[in-house]
Amino acid sequence: MATGDILIEITVEGGTKKSATIPSASRVNALAWMNREREVNLTDATYSVHLANSVANGIIRSAEKQLTLAAAPTTPTFTAAT
Numbered sequence: 001m002a003t004g005d006i007l008i009e010i011t012v013e014g015g016t017k018k019s020a021t022i023p024s025a026s027r028v029n030a031l032a033w034m035n036r037e038r039e040v041n042l043t044d045a046t047y048s049v050h051l052a053n054s055v056a057n058g059i060i061r062s063a064e065k066q067l068t069l070a071a072a073p074t075t076p077t078f079t080a081a082t
Helices: 024-037 044-071
Strands: 006-010 018-022
Touching: 006 024, 006 044, 024 044
Parallel strands: none
Antiparallel strands: 006 018
16 A cells, blocks of 8 residues: 555454555545535545545445335235226
8 A cells, every 4th residue: 555545444343354445646536526526625634534424324324225115014905806
């Protein structure tokens, strides 16, 4: 891993840690894009917070969708007349 690269590490309890590395040049371009598109001033420190919260938010949204699906009533059916 080179200076400025992003290292993302994920460990699910009882599992093996998985990691991905994003090169520094990609980090610089992504940060520039977000700062231009969203008119914010993300720094490396605030960008790492944004990334961590974004991943967590995605997991929570998926869990919420599953809970909603599991709680949905079964659609009633009927036997068609012949």
